[in-house]
Amino acid sequence: MPVEEFVAGWISGALGLVLGHPFDTVKLLGFFKGMSFPIASIAMVNSVLFGIYSNTLLALTATSHQERRAQPPSYIHVFIAGCTGGFVQVYCLAPFDLIKVRLQNQTEPRARPPGSPPPRYRGPVHCAVSIFQEEGPRGLFRGAWALTLRDTPTMGIYFVTYELCRQSTRDGQDPSPATVLVAGGFAGISSWAVATPLDVIKSRLQMAGLKRRAYRGVLDCMVSSARQEGLGVFFRGLTINSARAFPVNAVTFLSYEYLLRSWG
Numbered sequence: 001m002p003v004e005e006f007v008a009g010w011i012s013g014a015l016g017l018v019l020g021h022p023f024d025t026v027k028l029l030g031f032f033k034g035m036s037f038p039i040a041s042i043a044m045v046n047s048v049l050f051g052i053y054s055n056t057l058l059a060l061t062a063t064s065h066q067e068r069r070a071q072p073p074s075y076i077h078v079f080i081a082g083c084t085g086g087f088v089q090v091y092c093l094a095p096f097d098l099i100k101v102r103l104q105n106q107t108e109p110r111a112r113p114p115g116s117p118p119p120r121y122r123g124p125v126h127c128a129v130s131i132f133q134e135e136g137p138r139g140l141f142r143g144a145w146a147l148t149l150r151d152t153p154t155m156g157i158y159f160v161t162y163e164l165c166r167q168s169t170r171d172g173q174d175p176s177p178a179t180v181l182v183a184g185g186f187a188g189i190s191s192w193a194v195a196t197p198l199d200v201i202k203s204r205l206q207m208a209g210l211k212r213r214a215y216r217g218v219l220d221c222m223v224s225s226a227r228q229e230g231l232g233v234f235f236r237g238l239t240i241n242s243a244r245a246f247p248v249n250a251v252t253f254l255s256y257e258y259l260l261r262s263w264g
């Protein structure tokens with residue numbers, strides 16, 4: 001199994017994340033505060049995504065990434081490979097995403113009034129250990145089913161949008177940096193736009209372990225959220241997700257393409 005796509009996915013995920021982090025932490029004090037945990041985790045998740053995507057395409061079309069420049073794969077193959085990558089990366093992403101959501105939801109006031117209780121989780125490792133102890137090993141995968149539903153089809157959309165936008169480049173030629181940036185940016189926006197409703201549900205299920213609010217599952221969470229807050233609840237965060245998605249995925253695809261190209 002070719003491994004360079006895994007390595008390129010690793011590095012490009014980390015680079016994309018550096019750009020996206022300020023959007024992820026708008027609520028916190030320092031923009032780049034607490035970046036080592038997301039870098040290590042998202043880089044690994046992105047490595048799994050791009051590695052599985054590329055190797056699935058290799059299995060489906062019998063072309064390596066170098067050969068695909070001259071013989072672009074069909075959109076249906078790209079979609080299947082994207083969904084496969086999306087499905088597999090969920091099992092790596094789920095615990096990291098849970099920790100991220102739990103930490104981000106403990107919004108800290110700028111100056112904690114004296115005598116107020118300390119935050120529940122002291123950091124990512126303490127958060128993981130506490131979830132393990134309080135909610136059991138399966139607790140670390142809370143929300144994983146919603147994450148699977150969110151990511152499997154939308155990672156297909158992600159790679160199809162990228163390939164569609166790259167089509168302006170003639171077969172056999174390398175796309176220009178501007179084309180890759182725009183294609184990557186639109187891939188991020190289109191996939192996040194479709195993913196947002198399930199992203200809202202996923203985060204609610206991940207937080208449910210802490211609050212007294214219990215849902216019976218994805219459907220129950222959807223129905224009760226819509227009943228209480230209206231259909232608008234499914235579009236919460238759409239603007240920030242899209243604003244973040246463009247630069248993050250533009251840089252992710254640009255660095256991914258250039259790393260693979262420089263390795264031959």
Ligand SMILES: C[N+](C)(C)CCCC[C@H](N)C(=O)O
Pocket residue numbers: 046150151154155158188191192193195245248249
């Ligand atoms: C599938 N879904 C839309 C959820 C994500 C697609 C883009 C993934 C990228 N690492 C990012 O953080 O933007």
